[in-house]
Amino acid sequence: MNTKVPSKWVLWLSALAILALPSAAAAQESHIGKLTGHASSGKELYRRFCIGCHGPRGDGQGENAPYVTPQPRNFVAATFKCRSTVTGTLPTDEDLFNAVTRGFNTTNMPSWEPLTPQQRADLVAYIKTFSERWKNEKPGTPIEVPAETAVTVESINHGKELFQKLECWKCHGPEGRGDGPSASTLTDSNDQPIRPYNFSVGTRFKCGTTNQDLYKIFITGVDGTPMPSFADVIKPNEAWDLVHYLRTLQVTRKGPESEFMKAKGGSTKAADKSGK
Amino acid sequence: MKVNQILMSGIAVLAAATMAVAAPGGGTVSGKVTYEGTPAKQKPIDMSKEPSCAKAHATPITTEAVVTGEGNTLENVVVYISAGAPDGATAPAQAVTITQRGCQYVPHLVALQVNQELKVVNEDQTSHNIHPLAKANREWNKSQPPGSPAFTEKFDKEEFIPVKCNIHPWMHSTFAVMKTSHYSVTAGNGGFTLPNLPPGKYTITAWHESYGTQTQDVTITGSETKTISFVFKAKPY
Amino acid sequence: MLFRASKETGNMRAVHSSFRSSAFLVAAILLGSMLLQPEADAIPAFARKYGLPCSACHEAWPKLNNFGQTFKDNGYQLGNDRDAPIWQQPTYWPIALRMTPNWHREGADHMAVYDPATDSIINQGITTHGFDLSGMDMLTAGTLAKNISFLLVPSADNEGAFHFESASVRFSNLLKTSWLNAKVGKFELDNMVSEKRIMTLSNNGGLFQLYHFLPAGDYQASGDPNFVGFGLGDNQLGVEVSGHSKNDYTRYSVAVLSSNDGNVNLPTSRGYDTYLTFSQAFNAGSMGLQRVGAYAYVGQAPTIFLTDGVNVIPGAGTGNEKFYRTGFFGMWYLKKLDFTTMFMHGSESAYLYSGTPAGQTLPLGAQAPKWNGGWVETHYTVNPQLIILQRYEVIRMSQQGNSANASNYGDMDSLTFGYRYYPFMTSRAGFAFHNEYSRVRQRGTSPIPGLDLTTSSVFLGFDFIF
Numbered sequence: 001m002n003t004k005v006p007s008k009w010v011l012w013l014s015a016l017a018i019l020a021l022p023s024a025a026a027a028q029e030s031h032i033g034k035l036t037g038h039a040s041s042g043k044e045l046y047r048r049f050c051i052g053c054h055g056p057r058g059d060g061q062g063e064n065a066p067y068v069t070p071q072p073r074n075f076v077a078a079t080f081k082c083r084s085t086v087t088g089t090l091p092t093d094e095d096l097f098n099a100v101t102r103g104f105n106t107t108n109m110p111s112w113e114p115l116t117p118q119q120r121a122d123l124v125a126y127i128k129t130f131s132e133r134w135k136n137e138k139p140g141t142p143i144e145v146p147a148e149t150a151v152t153v154e155s156i157n158h159g160k161e162l163f164q165k166l167e168c169w170k171c172h173g174p175e176g177r178g179d180g181p182s183a184s185t186l187t188d189s190n191d192q193p194i195r196p197y198n199f200s201v202g203t204r205f206k207c208g209t210t211n212q213d214l215y216k217i218f219i220t221g222v223d224g225t226p227m228p229s230f231a232d233v234i235k236p237n238e239a240w241d242l243v244h245y246l247r248t249l250q251v252t253r254k255g256p257e258s259e260f261m262k263a264k265g266g267s268t269k270a271a272d273k274s275g276k
Numbered sequence: 277m278k279v280n281q282i283l284m285s286g287i288a289v290l291a292a293a294t295m296a297v298a299a300p301g302g303g304t305v306s307g308k309v310t311y312e313g314t315p316a317k318q319k320p321i322d323m324s325k326e327p328s329c330a331k332a333h334a335t336p337i338t339t340e341a342v343v344t345g346e347g348n349t350l351e352n353v354v355v356y357i358s359a360g361a362p363d364g365a366t367a368p369a370q371a372v373t374i375t376q377r378g379c380q381y382v383p384h385l386v387a388l389q390v391n392q393e394l395k396v397v398n399e400d401q402t403s404h405n406i407h408p409l410a411k412a413n414r415e416w417n418k419s420q421p422p423g424s425p426a427f428t429e430k431f432d433k434e435e436f437i438p439v440k441c442n443i444h445p446w447m448h449s450t451f452a453v454m455k456t457s458h459y460s461v462t463a464g465n466g467g468f469t470l471p472n473l474p475p476g477k478y479t480i481t482a483w484h485e486s487y488g489t490q491t492q493d494v495t496i497t498g499s500e501t502k503t504i505s506f507v508f509k510a511k512p513y
Numbered sequence: 514m515l516f517r518a519s520k521e522t523g524n525m526r527a528v529h530s531s532f533r534s535s536a537f538l539v540a541a542i543l544l545g546s547m548l549l550q551p552e553a554d555a556i557p558a559f560a561r562k563y564g565l566p567c568s569a570c571h572e573a574w575p576k577l578n579n580f581g582q583t584f585k586d587n588g589y590q591l592g593n594d595r596d597a598p599i600w601q602q603p604t605y606w607p608i609a610l611r612m613t614p615n616w617h618r619e620g621a622d623h624m625a626v627y628d629p630a631t632d633s634i635i636n637q638g639i640t641t642h643g644f645d646l647s648g649m650d651m652l653t654a655g656t657l658a659k660n661i662s663f664l665l666v667p668s669a670d671n672e673g674a675f676h677f678e679s680a681s682v683r684f685s686n687l688l689k690t691s692w693l694n695a696k697v698g699k700f701e702l703d704n705m706v707s708e709k710r711i712m713t714l715s716n717n718g719g720l721f722q723l724y725h726f727l728p729a730g731d732y733q734a735s736g737d738p739n740f741v742g743f744g745l746g747d748n749q750l751g752v753e754v755s756g757h758s759k760n761d762y763t764r765y766s767v768a769v770l771s772s773n774d775g776n777v778n779l780p781t782s783r784g785y786d787t788y789l790t791f792s793q794a795f796n797a798g799s800m801g802l803q804r805v806g807a808y809a810y811v812g813q814a815p816t817i818f819l820t821d822g823v824n825v826i827p828g829a830g831t832g833n834e835k836f837y838r839t840g841f842f843g844m845w846y847l848k849k850l851d852f853t854t855m856f857m858h859g860s861e862s863a864y865l866y867s868g869t870p871a872g873q874t875l876p877l878g879a880q881a882p883k884w885n886g887g888w889v890e891t892h893y894t895v896n897p898q899l900i901i902l903q904r905y906e907v908i909r910m911s912q913q914g915n916s917a918n919a920s921n922y923g924d925m926d927s928l929t930f931g932y933r934y935y936p937f938m939t940s941r942a943g944f945a946f947h948n949e950y951s952r953v954r955q956r957g958t959s960p961i962p963g964l965d966l967t968t969s970s971v972f973l974g975f976d977f978i979f
C-alpha cells in the first residue's frame with residue numbers, strides 16, 4: 001500500500017513530464033538526421049561566429065548590419081528564404097542546417113561547412129530561440145519533389161512556354177538576364193533594392209545548386225523577397241519542364257540541359273524549331 | 277479527455293456570448309471621418325509597361341494612398357473598437373474578396389477578422405504576385421498568373437498588413453485584420469457605423485494608411501446612437 | 514649585426530650563436546630592445562571586409578580555427594562571388610598594423626661579465642627590465658580578382674628598419690577545384706602549427722625553438738654570411754602547390770624553395786629545397802575537430818664558394834650538403850580545452866655543421882648532428898575573449914655534431930605559460946592584454962664554459978592590430 005501511492009505519483013509526474021517536455025525542449029533543440037543540436041551550445045557558437053551581422057538579439061541588427069547588403073536575416077521575424085516548405089511557413093531544421101552549411105551566394109553569408117555538423121546543428125537550435133513562432137507553430141510540411149523527368153526538346157520547350165505564361169520574364173528578363181521590365185523596381189521586405197537572379201551569369205542559386213533545389217525555389221518561393229511561390233499554379237511535371245528550360249538560360253554553366261541544347265543546335269530558337 | 281471537454285464547452289459558452297452581443301438591439305456608434313489641410317496630390321500611374329492593364333482604364337488612374345470625397349471626407353479609414361468589446365468574436369463564415377482588376381486592388385483596402393477567409397481573385401490578363409508584408413502574421417508571397425483560380429488565405433493575428441505586387445510596383449493594398457467583429461471601413465462619404473454595441477465603455481480607433489491612428493472613448497448606456505467624428509491632419513507631401 | 518639578426522623575424526639561429534660566441538652580445542640582447550614578434554596573419558582588414566568578428570576566424574587571435582584556416586586556404590575568399598575587390602567600396606584598403614607596447618623583464622643566470630676589480634671575466638647573473646616596443650607588422654592581404662589573392666607584409670623591427678616578411682601571389686581553385694592552388698613569392702611554409710600565429714610573445718617564449726633550432730656549435734650559426742642555416746619557421750622563397758577538401762578536413766601542400774632560407778638576392782645558393790605536408794582532420798562530434806598531420810623538409814646548402822679573388826660571388830655556391838627536418842603533429846580538441854602536439858626529427862650534414870667545404874677532410878670528430886624535439890601546447894579557451902595557455906618544449910640531441918661534445922650539449926627545455934584577454938570583440942580591430950612567463954634552459958651553452966644557460970622572460974603588453 002505504502003509503495004503504491006508514490007508509484008502512482010511517479011506515473012502522474014512522468015506523464016506530465018512527457019506532455020510538457022517536448023514542447024519546451026523542441027524549441028531548444030534541432031534535429032537533423034541523427035544529429036541533435038542544443039541551443040545552449042549554439043549560443044556560444046552564435047556569439048563567436050554570427051553576432052557581428054545578426055546581432056546579439058538575433059534581429060539582424062549586428063554592428064555590421066548597416067554595411068551589409070542584402071541585410072542580415074532577422075531571426076525574430078523568422079521569415080526564411082530557403083525552405084522545402086510552402087510559402088509563409090517555418091522551414092524545417094534541415095532547411096536551416098543546409099542554409100548554414102551552404103551559405104548564401106552573392107551575399108555576406110558564407111558557407112559554414114568548416115564547422116562540424118554538430119556545431120551547425122547547435123547553431124540551428126539557437127537560431128530558433130529568437131522567435132516565438134518556433135514555440136507556437138510547427139514547421140511546414142516539406143513539399144514533395146517527384147522524380148525528375150527526362151530532359152527532352154518537348155520538356156525544354158514546354159518550360160519555355162511556362163516561363164512566358166507565368167511571366168517569369170517580367171523580372172528575370174526574356175533571356176533570364178535579370179533585366180525584365182519590373183527588375184529595377186524590386187525591393188525586398190526590408191524595402192531594400194534587390195536584383196532578380198541573372199541566369200546568364202550562371203552563379204550558384206542562393207538556395208542550392210541542384211535541379212531539386214531549383215524546383216523548390218520556385219515552388220516554395222523565396223520568402224522575404226519578391227520571388228513568389230508557384231505551388232498553386234504549376235503542376236509537378238510542368239515544374240521539371242521549367243527547371244530544364246531555366247538551366248538552358250545558364251549559358252555559362254555546363255550541364256545536361258545545356259549539353260542537350262548544344263546537341264540540338266546551340267540555341268533555344270533551334271530547339272524551338274525542332275520542337276515545333 | 278475531461279479537460280478537453282471542459283475547454284470545448286467553454287468555447288461554446290464564449291461563442292454563445294458572442295452571438296448574444298451580435299444580436300441586434302444594442303447601441304450604435306456612427307460618424308464621419310474628415311481631414312483638414314491639404315492632402316498630398318496622388319500621382320498618376322504609368323501602366324505602359326503593362327498594356328493589358330493600361331487598356332482597362334479609360335481615364336488615367338492615380339495612386340490611392342489618400343482617397344477623399346466631397347466635403348473633405350476621407351475614404352479607406354478603418355474604424356474599429358480597439359478596447360472594450362468582448363474578445364473571442366468568431367470569424368464570419370463568408371470570405372472577404374480582394375480582386376486584382378486593371379492592375380489595381382479592388383477594394384483598395386480589405387478589412388477582415390482574424391481567421392476569416394480572404395479570397396484572392398485575379399481578373400487580369402497578366403500575372404500578379406500577392407505579397408502581404410506581414411510582421412505579426414506569416415509573410416507569404418504567391419504568384420497568380422492570368423486564368424488561375426482564386427485562392428483563399430487566413431491570418432491568425434490582428435495586424436494592418438501592407439500588401440504589394442512586386443511585379444507592378446504601384447499596386448498597394450492593406451489587409452486590416454481585426455480581432456473584433458465591430459469595424460467599419462469608410463466609403464467615399466467618410467461615414468462609418470458600428471451597430472449592436474451592448475452597454476459599456478469603448479475605445480474607438482480610426483486608422484488610415486497614410487495618416488496613422490486616432491482614438492476616442494465612447495460610453496454606451498442603452499440602445500442610443502452616439503455620433504463621433506474623426507478629423508485627420510492632411511499633409512501635402 | 515645583432516639588430517640585423519633580430520630583424521630577420523624568428524631568425525633565432527643568429528641569436529643562439531651570439532649566446533655562445535660572445536658574452537657581450539648576449540648581454541646586449543638582454544639590454545637591447547629586441548622583441549621577437551612573428552608576423553601574424555590576424556587581419557582586421559578581413560574582418561572589416563566581411564563584417565565577421567575576429568572570433569569567427571580565430572580560436573583566439575591570432576590562432577586560426579578551421580573556418581579561418583579554410584578561408585586562408587581558399588585564397589582569402591569566402592567563396593560567395595563577392596570576394597573580388599570590385600564588390601568592395603572603392604575606398605576599402607586592405608591594411609592592418611600590429612604592434613605591442615609592453616613591459617618586460619629578462620633574466621639570464623650564467624653570464625660572462627668583465628670585473629674591473631680583478632681584471633677578469635666572472636660568472637654573473639643579469640636581470641634587465643623596462644618599458645619597450647615590439648616590432649611592427651603591416652599586413653596587407655586580399656584578393657586582386659576572383660581566385661587571385663596576395664599577401665604583402667612589410668615588417669619593421671622596433672627601430673623602424675623594414676624588410677619584406679611575406680610577399681606572395683596565390684592562384685586559387687585552379688581547374689575549378691579546391692584541390693589545386695599555387696602560390697609564388699616569399700611565404701610561411703605551410704605549417705598547420707603556424708609560428709606566425711603563435712599565441713606567445715616574449716623573448717624566450719615568442720617562438721617555437723624547434724622551428725629555428727640549430728645544434729649548439731653549428732658553424733651555420735657563426736655569422737658567416739655564406740652559411741645562412743635553416744629554420745622551418747623562417748619564411749621561404751619559392752612556389753607552393755596546395756589543395757584541400759571543401760571543408761578543409763584534408764590538406765596537402767608541396768613546395769619547391771630556393772635554398773637561401775628566405776633571404777633575397779640569392780646570396781648563397783642556386784639549389785632548391787622541397788617541403789611536403791599533409792594533414793587530415795576528424796570530426797569527433799561534440800568534442801570538436803581533431804587533426805593529425807606530417808611534414809618533411811629536405812634541403813641543401815652550399816659549402817664551396819667562388820670568389821673574385823677577394824670577395825665571394827653571391828649565389829654561386831656549390832658543394833651542396835643536405836639537411837632535413839621531418840615530423841608529425843596533432844591538434845586535439847576536448848571542447849574548450851585543446852592540445853597541440855608536435856614532433857620533429859632534424860639532421861644536418863657534418864660539412865654544414867663544421868663549415869667544411871664538400872670533399873675536403875672533416876675536422877676530427879665532426880659528424881652529422883641529429884636531434885629530436887617536440888612540444889605540447891595547451892589552450893583553454895574560456896570564451897572567445899579569454900584564453901589561458903602553456904607550452905612545454907623539449908629538444909634532445911641524439912648525435913652531436915662533434916663527437917667530443919658532451920652528449921647532452923645544446924639540449925633545450927622551454928616552458929611558457931600565460932593568458933590573453935580580449936576586452937572587446939568586434940570586426941574592426943584586435944586588442945589583447947597579454948601576460949606571459951617563459952623560461953629556456955640550454956645545456957652547456959653559457960658563455961662560461963661547461964655551464965648551462967637559463968634565460969627567462971616576463972612580459973606584459975597590449976597587443977593591438979588595426
Ligand SMILES: [Cu+2]
Nearest residue numbers: 404441443444
Ligand atoms: Cu501585379
